Amino acid sequence: MNHFVSMKNLSEHEMLQLIKLTNDFEINGIPHFNEKIFAANLFFEPSTRTKMSFVVAQKKLGIETLxxxxxxxxxxxxxSMYDTAKTFEAIGAQLLVVRHPEDHAVQELAKRMTIPVINAGDGSGEHPTQSLLDLYTMYQEFQSFKGLNVVIIGDIKHSRVARSNAYALKTLGANVYLSTKKEWQDETLDFPYIDIDDAVAISDVVMLLRVQLERHQDNELLNDAAYLEQYGLTKKREQNMLRHAIIMHPAPVNRGVEIDSDLVESKRSRIFKQMENGVVARMAIIYHLFQTRGIGHATAFNKRKTSISK
Known part of the structure; x- marks a missing residue:
């Protein structure tokens, strides 16, 4: 694996390898590179969770951030973005983490770079590191993906998270369903669309998506209460979920829009657990890329905790 830019082309073995490596870091502690490594986080679009979790992951691995x-x-x-990236490579960066507002921009950049590139989100294209942390969160809950029913609800058409997760979950043997209003369906995704009330009744995982108005060309206005009632996870719908089912959301969360505010931190919710898992999952990706390329050699596990909340 030279780069980490898409879930679509990863095999089941590769995904499970990364999930198991993430779990290994969580249980056994953090490896630490014993030679100086520099990483550049090139975010051409705003970010809080993704950017900061990469920074924390890099620092925990002993990597200097540029x-x-x-x-x-x-x-x-x-x-250009390419010349910016080449500049960082020229001055000594050994890793690029890139977020860009254009679909496929990061994948195209990776083809021209000799150092590893990680896709931190490209327009409405993909968000593979978010997908890995989501998969790890599901793994912690269910220990298997075979036959797992997962519904992804919300702004499917404009969601890079929906794409990466749908591709990955299908590869891992889960049953993936999509639910949204007709205008936000994406027929390029070969997964069944079902009504939200039917979806919550059969799903082990109910994953909500943020409404991404910044990507809507018509810049349509949204009636928050009406959207929640028709297409969001209300407290009434939550009562119809399977007893063991969990709630997920890649965040940022628009409380009272895609999900009732009271459910964000409910017992079913794994939303903040997802954020916590983002650090260790991104550590695993970085570590795996470097080990695959022979960049740096890690010392033995030092047993430090991976969680940034403890």
């Missing part, structure tokens, strides 16, 4: 702010960079002078 600062970058698009609004104060040579992009304002006309420099």
């Amino acid at each position: 600062d970058f702010h698009a609004e104060a960079s040579s992009l304002l002078k006309g420099e």
